Amino acid sequence: MAGCGCDDNTCGTEYSSLPTLTGCPADTEKFLVSGATGGEGVGKYGLRSWEDLIACISAQVGSPTWYKLVFKVGDVGSPIVAGDTGLVITVANPIEDSELVFLDNSPLTPEQDDRVSYTTVYSATELTINFNQAVSDGQLYYIKYQA
Numbered sequence: 001m002a003g004c005g006c007d008d009n010t011c012g013t014e015y016s017s018l019p020t021l022t023g024c025p026a027d028t029e030k031f032l033v034s035g036a037t038g039g040e041g042v043g044k045y046g047l048r049s050w051e052d053l054i055a056c057i058s059a060q061v062g063s064p065t066w067y068k069l070v071f072k073v074g075d076v077g078s079p080i081v082a083g084d085t086g087l088v089i090t091v092a093n094p095i096e097d098s099e100l101v102f103l104d105n106s107p108l109t110p111e112q113d114d115r116v117s118y119t120t121v122y123s124a125t126e127l128t129i130n131f132n133q134a135v136s137d138g139q140l141y142y143i144k145y146q147a
Helices: 050-061
Strands: 030-033 046-049 066-072 086-090 100-103 118-122 126-131 140-146
Touching: 030 050, 046 050, 086 140
Parallel strands: none
Antiparallel strands: 030 046, 066 140, 086 126, 100 140, 118 126
16 A cells, blocks of 8 residues: 555555554554544545543543532531431532542541441532431531542
């Protein structure tokens, strides 16, 4: 195949006979791209480096954002009231295990039975924190999470 950029006769290798690679690519690997802007030949073929692909994907996805929620149970605007055991936070694509929960300036540990603790349920649109004990008026909560 003329103009494919190959140094040997492997340009004629059938796509279906190529091995399926698994695992993460090495930094030095190249990817064959079709329909590429600036590509050559009928299929507009070109090569892209793994480093370039990572940079492009990272730019599209962006970095996660930290959010915080601070409230005192019983105050106006508190998202939960005394007696509640669950707090639903509406946020797109929360990052699992990113939440930090503090009660009256002390960190809470998930799933601990001997004191106030919590479990978290994630969905594409919200993060739900379920406390193992009902909340009480006057408790100060500080919650930080990523999405």
